[in-house]
Amino acid sequence: MSTLYSILDWPGTKWLFLVFGLVMPLASLLTWAERRQSAMMQDRLGPNRANIGPIKLKGILHFVADAVKMIFKEDFIPANVHRGLFALAPILALVPVLVAFSIIPFGPTIYPHALKEPFDTFAFAANANAPEFADAIRMQMFAVDFGLIFYFAVLTLANYGGTIAGWASYNKWALLGGLRSSSQMMSYEVAMGLSLMGVFLLAGSLEPGWLVSHGATGMLTEQKHQMSGSHPLNWFWLWQPLGLVLFVTAAIAETKRAPFDIPEGEPEIIGYFVEYSGIRWGMFFLAEFIEIVFISAVIVTVFLGGWQFPFLDADGFRIGGYMMDGISTGGFVWKIPHWAVASIQFGAFGLKVVLLCWFQLMIRWTLPRFRADQLMNLGWKVLLPLSLANIMITAAIKLLFL
Amino acid sequence: MSASHTHEEPAHVEGPKVLSVSPQNPKVRTIQVVRPENADTTYLAATATGLAITIRHFAKNLFLPRRSAKVLGQGGAPPDVKLRNDIETVQYPEEKVQYPERFRGLHRLMLREDGAVRCVACMCCPTVCPANCITIVPEESDDPSIEKRPAVFEIDELRCVVCGLCVEACPCDAIRMDTMMHAHPVEERWQAIENKTSLLSRGVKSIATQGGEGPDWRESKK
Numbered sequence: 001m002s003t004l005y006s007i008l009d010w011p012g013t014k015w016l017f018l019v020f021g022l023v024m025p026l027a028s029l030l031t032w033a034e035r036r037q038s039a040m041m042q043d044r045l046g047p048n049r050a051n052i053g054p055i056k057l058k059g060i061l062h063f064v065a066d067a068v069k070m071i072f073k074e075d076f077i078p079a080n081v082h083r084g085l086f087a088l089a090p091i092l093a094l095v096p097v098l099v100a101f102s103i104i105p106f107g108p109t110i111y112p113h114a115l116k117e118p119f120d121t122f123a124f125a126a127n128a129n130a131p132e133f134a135d136a137i138r139m140q141m142f143a144v145d146f147g148l149i150f151y152f153a154v155l156t157l158a159n160y161g162g163t164i165a166g167w168a169s170y171n172k173w174a175l176l177g178g179l180r181s182s183s184q185m186m187s188y189e190v191a192m193g194l195s196l197m198g199v200f201l202l203a204g205s206l207e208p209g210w211l212v213s214h215g216a217t218g219m220l221t222e223q224k225h226q227m228s229g230s231h232p233l234n235w236f237w238l239w240q241p242l243g244l245v246l247f248v249t250a251a252i253a254e255t256k257r258a259p260f261d262i263p264e265g266e267p268e269i270i271g272y273f274v275e276y277s278g279i280r281w282g283m284f285f286l287a288e289f290i291e292i293v294f295i296s297a298v299i300v301t302v303f304l305g306g307w308q309f310p311f312l313d314a315d316g317f318r319i320g321g322y323m324m325d326g327i328s329t330g331g332f333v334w335k336i337p338h339w340a341v342a343s344i345q346f347g348a349f350g351l352k353v354v355l356l357c358w359f360q361l362m363i364r365w366t367l368p369r370f371r372a373d374q375l376m377n378l379g380w381k382v383l384l385p386l387s388l389a390n391i392m393i394t395a396a397i398k399l400l401f402l
Numbered sequence: 403m404s405a406s407h408t409h410e411e412p413a414h415v416e417g418p419k420v421l422s423v424s425p426q427n428p429k430v431r432t433i434q435v436v437r438p439e440n441a442d443t444t445y446l447a448a449t450a451t452g453l454a455i456t457i458r459h460f461a462k463n464l465f466l467p468r469r470s471a472k473v474l475g476q477g478g479a480p481p482d483v484k485l486r487n488d489i490e491t492v493q494y495p496e497e498k499v500q501y502p503e504r505f506r507g508l509h510r511l512m513l514r515e516d517g518a519v520r521c522v523a524c525m526c527c528p529t530v531c532p533a534n535c536i537t538i539v540p541e542e543s544d545d546p547s548i549e550k551r552p553a554v555f556e557i558d559e560l561r562c563v564v565c566g567l568c569v570e571a572c573p574c575d576a577i578r579m580d581t582m583m584h585a586h587p588v589e590e591r592w593q594a595i596e597n598k599t600s601l602l603s604r605g606v607k608s609i610a611t612q613g614g615e616g617p618d619w620r621e622s623k624k
Binding site for chain 1: 444445446449452453455456457459460463464487488489490491493
């Protein structure tokens with residue numbers, strides 16, 4: 001049995017589970033949802049025709065039709081392109097986003113031998129090596145201390161995809177798109193990283209799993225003030241409201257979609273992928289939607305409690321509890337089995353991610369796009385000073401009151 | 403600049419501030435664009451307002467049922483119906499927009515009371531046709547009271563510009579465009595040519611007096 005559990009605990013297995021269980025289906029559905037949702041917002045119906053025989057499902061099958069179309073389309077490579085880089089660019093755009101998912105905690109730690117009973121937190125605290133707690137499966141590929149730094153580092157590489165695509169295409173407009181893509185990345189990556197600094201200051205950790213399990217009060221020295229990680233008021237949206245707004249803004253800019261779609265700028269330059277066709281273009285398209293899912297996952301993990309369901313601790317629903325040595329205790333508890341807790345928490349993570357994806361589509365179809373100079377103004381003159389101010393205020397509060 | 407283009411310039415033009423005007427050509431000017439200051443440079447309030455509008459539309463269209471095909475199929479913007487959403491899409495093959503009464507559709511040839519074609523091959527319609535899409539070859543009629551009838555009557559629907567002049571020109575109410583049908587989709591060009599048989603197949607008996615009411619119709623009205 002332990003062989004099976006060690007396979008399940010292998011990061012590759014978790015990656016397959018996360019990518020093929022949540023990310024790919026969600027990203028594919030988003031290609032349909034974007035058109036359908038924008039239609040509903042504009043009093044239209046949107047794509048609702050694709051069907052396999054009588055199975056119609058309100059047009060959800062459109063993404064299958066799209067995929068089939070893109071795969072069988074002619075893979076046209078124009079003359080004078082740099083063949084190697086031209087082929088490399090879509091992969092460079094797609095792979096970093098998929099790699100960055102490795103730091104996202106997408107569920108609670110599962111103890112396979114204790115699934116049937118309510119989780120015994122005190123027994124776990126007394127002896128974490130007891131046989132019923134063996135073979136624990138942590139639902140996070142890499143729990144590394146530099147987790148969010150890793151995400152910044154890797155996701156920045158995705159921008160090389162766009163820039164190299166623009167360079168390799170031998171096309172003025174593609175080159176302009178690639179340049180815009182890197183300039184936009186530079187001006188927003190700064191504000192994006194700095195807007196998370198407040199969270200790091202409060203939590204004292206860069207590890208997303210720790211942020212989720214302990215919440216904003218996790219670093220308080222007096223344990224009686226620590227709230228349970230599942231308490232919605234313990235999530236960082238309350239403690240870093242400015243950071244949340246700044247991060248969401250910068251993150252939407254990072255996905256290169258409206259209102260920040262300067263690199264793709266359909267009205268004036270088609271974008272860095274103007275020379276791409278077929279499935280190569282489809283990879284850029286898919287990377288964009290996976291990036292939406294990833295940004296949602298990061299916002300959920302850092303600001304909205306990750307996989308935590310409100311008031312649901314490891315052993316059941318708890319009201320009025322507190323944290324003791326990283327374990328929530330006290331208060332009124334309604335104990336439910338470990339498997340039920342785990343599935344509710346998995347569902348909570350999925351639901352939060354889907355809702356944030358919906359919100360990003362809402363933003364994309366509501367706001368007009370910025371001009372390039374407005375974009376730079378917003379990035380350097382508004383977001384950057386605000387995120388610096390956020391760090392100062394957070395640091396001052398932490399120094400004086402906490 | 404010709405003399406005919408001299409017109410009075412309005413004394414004051416609303417718009418950008420004019421910094422300097424070229425002495426050679428007064429139309430060449432240096433202007434300063436004055437834009438209002440942004441009240442909210444973070445755009446947050448405006449974003450919230452916009453989101454409220456789009457979310458309201460989205461929720462209404464998501465949760466309320468569509469208006470009926472009959473309401474949507476009326477000409478013009480469909481009216482608001484209580485407890486129905488705002489979606490305006492008419493799903494074409496299943497639902498259709500009701501065309502106005504005088505819609506000009508596919509042609510048809512009308513019939514006399516005895517079932518013969520009403521057309522007397524007077525050549526008014528091919529003469530007036532701006533697209534030259536009507537071909538008529540006349541022949542002698544069997545009926546001694548009628549001089550001619552069309553042996554061939556063909557309309558190339560690909561060339562037809564659907565202007566309706568043929569119907570206006572016809573003195574016998576022989577050709578009409580009131581079928582409410584579109585020209586059929588075809589794979590070859592010759593298939594778009596409507597001949598006498600197909601035009602007559604849509605025809606019905608007309609109750610109009612053949613050849614009008616004659617030159618003294620005003621007297622007969624009295």
